[in-house]
Amino acid sequence: MSLFRIYKPKSYPSSSTRLRVLLSNHSFYELLYDPLISQHYRFCPTASDVPNRPFSTSAFTLFHLAPCKFPSQALKFKASATFYGKPFSSSSAPNGDDDHGVSSLTMVESESECDFDADVGKTTVGVDDDDEGCSTVGDSTMVELGNGISEEGIVVDSMVASDSNDDVGLERCEGHLNVASRDPVEVYRELRNAEKGAKQTRCDWEIMQQVLSYFGKSGWASNQALAIYIGMSFFPTAVQKFRNFFFKKCSADVFKYVVSLGPSDDAVKFLFPIFVEYCLEEFPDEIKRFRGMIKSADLTKPHTWFPFARAMKRKIVYHCGPTNSGKTYNALQRFMEAKKGIYCSPLRLLAMEVFDKVNAHGVYCSLLTGQEKKYVPFSNHIACTVEMVSTDELYDVAVIDEIQVMADPCRGYAWTRALLGLKADEIHLCGDPSVLSIVRKICAETGDQLHEQHYDRFKPLVVEAKTLLGDLKNVRSGDCVVAFSRREIFEVKMAIEKHTNHRCCVIYGALPPETRRQQATLFNDQDNEFDVLVASDAVGMGLNLNIRRVIFYSLSKYNGDKIVPVPASQVKQIAGRAGRRGSRYPDGLTTTLHLEDLDYLIECLKQPFVEVRKVGLFPFFEQVELFAGQLPNVTFCHLLEKFGENCRLDGSYFLCRHDHIKKVANMLEKVQGLSLEDRFNFCFAPVNIRDPKAMYHLLRFASAYSQNVPVNIAMGMPKGSARNDSELLDLETKHQVLSMYMWLSNHFKEETFPYVKKAEAMATDIADLLGQSLTKANWKPESRQAGKPKPQRKEDGYERPRSLIKLYEKNRLEKASQNKLLEKVVA
Numbered sequence: 001m002s003l004f005r006i007y008k009p010k011s012y013p014s015s016s017t018r019l020r021v022l023l024s025n026h027s028f029y030e031l032l033y034d035p036l037i038s039q040h041y042r043f044c045p046t047a048s049d050v051p052n053r054p055f056s057t058s059a060f061t062l063f064h065l066a067p068c069k070f071p072s073q074a075l076k077f078k079a080s081a082t083f084y085g086k087p088f089s090s091s092s093a094p095n096g097d098d099d100h101g102v103s104s105l106t107m108v109e110s111e112s113e114c115d116f117d118a119d120v121g122k123t124t125v126g127v128d129d130d131d132e133g134c135s136t137v138g139d140s141t142m143v144e145l146g147n148g149i150s151e152e153g154i155v156v157d158s159m160v161a162s163d164s165n166d167d168v169g170l171e172r173c174e175g176h177l178n179v180a181s182r183d184p185v186e187v188y189r190e191l192r193n194a195e196k197g198a199k200q201t202r203c204d205w206e207i208m209q210q211v212l213s214y215f216g217k218s219g220w221a222s223n224q225a226l227a228i229y230i231g232m233s234f235f236p237t238a239v240q241k242f243r244n245f246f247f248k249k250c251s252a253d254v255f256k257y258v259v260s261l262g263p264s265d266d267a268v269k270f271l272f273p274i275f276v277e278y279c280l281e282e283f284p285d286e287i288k289r290f291r292g293m294i295k296s297a298d299l300t301k302p303h304t305w306f307p308f309a310r311a312m313k314r315k316i317v318y319h320c321g322p323t324n325s326g327k328t329y330n331a332l333q334r335f336m337e338a339k340k341g342i343y344c345s346p347l348r349l350l351a352m353e354v355f356d357k358v359n360a361h362g363v364y365c366s367l368l369t370g371q372e373k374k375y376v377p378f379s380n381h382i383a384c385t386v387e388m389v390s391t392d393e394l395y396d397v398a399v400i401d402e403i404q405v406m407a408d409p410c411r412g413y414a415w416t417r418a419l420l421g422l423k424a425d426e427i428h429l430c431g432d433p434s435v436l437s438i439v440r441k442i443c444a445e446t447g448d449q450l451h452e453q454h455y456d457r458f459k460p461l462v463v464e465a466k467t468l469l470g471d472l473k474n475v476r477s478g479d480c481v482v483a484f485s486r487r488e489i490f491e492v493k494m495a496i497e498k499h500t501n502h503r504c505c506v507i508y509g510a511l512p513p514e515t516r517r518q519q520a521t522l523f524n525d526q527d528n529e530f531d532v533l534v535a536s537d538a539v540g541m542g543l544n545l546n547i548r549r550v551i552f553y554s555l556s557k558y559n560g561d562k563i564v565p566v567p568a569s570q571v572k573q574i575a576g577r578a579g580r581r582g583s584r585y586p587d588g589l590t591t592t593l594h595l596e597d598l599d600y601l602i603e604c605l606k607q608p609f610v611e612v613r614k615v616g617l618f619p620f621f622e623q624v625e626l627f628a629g630q631l632p633n634v635t636f637c638h639l640l641e642k643f644g645e646n647c648r649l650d651g652s653y654f655l656c657r658h659d660h661i662k663k664v665a666n667m668l669e670k671v672q673g674l675s676l677e678d679r680f681n682f683c684f685a686p687v688n689i690r691d692p693k694a695m696y697h698l699l700r701f702a703s704a705y706s707q708n709v710p711v712n713i714a715m716g717m718p719k720g721s722a723r724n725d726s727e728l729l730d731l732e733t734k735h736q737v738l739s740m741y742m743w744l745s746n747h748f749k750e751e752t753f754p755y756v757k758k759a760e761a762m763a764t765d766i767a768d769l770l771g772q773s774l775t776k777a778n779w780k781p782e783s784r785q786a787g788k789p790k791p792q793r794k795e796d797g798y799e800r801p802r803s804l805i806k807l808y809e810k811n812r813l814e815k816a817s818q819n820k821l822l823e824k825v826v827a
């Protein structure tokens with residue numbers, strides 16, 4: 001039954017319309033001008049099984065209602081008047097939105113508008129306060145509208161229920177409209193208990209197909225289904241079964257009602273609670289399994305994972321500022337004063353530096369990294385890499401360096417864990433301001449007391465506008481040329497040594513920390529010819545270097561996928577290495593090789609730190625183990641994938657990337673006899689997944705370990721320093737393999753890795769050989785990255801690279817102008 005609320009604006013000319021409206025809840029409608037009944041209109045459904053329902057109305061204009069397929073689409077009247085009909089819907093819509101209970105017709109004329117709202121499920125016709133001329137009607141299905149012409153608006157004359165012969169029809173119509181207001185549990189039970197569903201017309205059946213297909217594709221429904229533990233992957237199966245059930249059991253009124261909604265969100269919202277009832281009854285096992293899975297993949301509220309730390313009232317001091325502003329210095333002062341302290345470093349190299357520095361100050365300090373444990377007798381202090389931090393020990397003072405790495409997509413979880421879990425009365429965080437607001441948020445959750453100390457750079461960094469004008473001959477003593485690939489580093493070294501009198505030290509990520517330190521010492525030492533440093537972004541952290549000027553050879557780098565501009569935060573960090581307090585060059589300078597890169601450098605240095613909104617998390621083994629209990633018989637790699645899909649996180653956290661872990665997990669699938677914990681630990685071993693030799697050795701180590709036999713190093717010692725780049729690469733790989741062996745010996749049963757001392761000795765020797773090799777290296781690097789833009793050749797033989805930043809900028813501008821053009825065309 002329908003309620004028609006008819007009104008029109010007062011401005012509407014009183015003589016303009018005289019009409020009658022009949023609404024019926026069938027799918028197809030037509031409004032016809034019947035020439036036999038001059039000036040009268042007939043409003044009739046087209047469905048063949050529903051009789052025409054002519055009725056008379058007077059109107060002075062002709063209009064036509066174009067047929068529409070679904071009620072959800074607008075019913076459109078054309079001519080001098082246009083009507084739009086919104087879909088019928090239940091007045092008790094699941095979301096409680098009253099609008100869903102209103103069907104409406106809107107008449108639009110060329111000069112003015114008149115709206116008709118038809119409320120479903122009531123029996124009276126009301127008139128808005130503003131409106132006049134409509135009268136109420138009785139409770140028949142054919143709604144009678146009031147007589148007479150309004151002073152100002154629509155005149156609606158009495159409507160005759162011409163089809164009132166059919167009481168059953170009326171009940172049916174009323175019945176299907178009432179469906180919406182019924183309890184979904186009751187509707188579901190009725191369907192479930194029905195022996196057979198009602199017969200449907202082909203047309204309705206097709207519409208229902210579309211409705212259920214719309215339901216299956218609804219992101220809202222699949223999301224909501226998670227609340228009853230119907231997982232995303234099971235949702236399509238559940239919908240398919242529900243669909244079959246619905247077709248088999250659906251009663252006429254429910255069917256009609258859903259068809260009247262059409263494939264729409266209203267239909268989804270109506271069906272969803274019935275679907276829920278169906279799922280709860282039909283899929284208890286799946287729901288139980290998924291609930292268990294979700295529960296075990298719950299990474300929400302990570303601060304509650306550390307109850308002992310929560311029981312403490314910790315004081316957190318955030319040393320917040322740019323590079324070279326004395327943050328770490330001040331934090332380390334507190335660390336050394338403490339009775340018991342821990343320093344957490346982002347790099348082995350930095351942990352070693354602090355270990356040396358603190359011991360040199362007479363404070364006994366041990367060293368703990370993934371690869372080495374150096375216990376200093378009577379020490380109460382420890383310098384460790386952040387991944388190795390113990391959340392069991394109690395400390396007076398802890399220092400977490402480079403706290404902004406919390407937001408690192410791969411390693412961030414280690415910083416988050418240290419911050420949340422460290423049992424220390426006082427925790428000093430050193431870093432730039434990018435994670436300050438999120439640390440504030442975390443402290444509010446943990447109940448820790450946060451103190452902020454803000455710092456400025458000791459001396460401002462000066463940008464040299466002249467640049468090197470594209471010529472490496474312009475390097476000077478104390479310069480550090482920064483390039484972002486190993487290949488470029490060696491090209492630059494060669495070019496400088498060939499065309500100038502300078503000698504170059506080299507620092508890049510694949511070198512062992514010992515070699516990096518050796519090269520840094522060589523560079524810092526004034527009594528030799530090595531006065532220029534060529535380095536990768538590895539120079540950005542951890543080394544105290546006497547750098548006068550940082551020169552960016554380029555400001556773009558390969559990110560594993562494509563060449564991208566170096567992020568501003570990284571540019572700042574690297575440039576900030578110039579002019580350290582206490583070094584030979586306290587005033588820092590920075591510039592670029594090319595003039596055209598200078599703008600980007602200035603732009604980066606000017607940019608404020610971008611506020612980080614999320615920091616990294618990764619599950620502990622125990623969490624993965626719990627999760628695995630819900631998914632027996634899947635590979636470890638698949639397990640990690642599933643964990644990633646199903647884990648829940650709070651808004652301040654993201655799950656750290658684990659492609660690297662999955663790649664190792666995948667490789668180790670063929671190794672039998674490893675426990676889940678073994679697999680988990682092997683996956684964290686430091687291995688370069690792009691180096692097949694290193695991957696081979698990891699596989700070999702894991703196989704031997706799984707057979708419980710002593711794991712051999714099985715790798716020959718190189719005879720001498722490298723004579724070419726492939727020998728240098730070989731030394732790098734060998735050192736990585738030894739480093740991996742040492743790491744494994746610290747993370748697995750020691751007796752299974754009995755040659756750890758030998759590995760340490762070999763690693764030290766190889767680090768030395770690497771240092772020697774770099775000192776004399778004057779060969780062309782081997783190309784490992786096909787497809788990278790080739791450097792341009794200069795006439796004097798010196799190779800000058802193209803400015804990729806310029807190229808990037810050009811592409812960006814081209815893209816932007818293309819987009820603008822496209823927008824124009826679309827407009």
Ligand SMILES: Nc1ncnc2c1ncn2[C@@H]1O[C@H](COP(=O)(O)OP(=O)(O)OP(=O)(O)O)[C@@H](O)[C@H]1O
Binds near residue numbers: 582
């Ligand atoms: N008060 C101080 N007295 C003497 N030297 C200091 C002092 N503060 C800092 N320094 C020296 O200044 C240099 C930079 O300090 P520090 O490493 O603490 O800076 P930072 O802000 O932590 O920079 P980064 O983030 O680059 O590590 C270091 O060599 C440090 O020893």
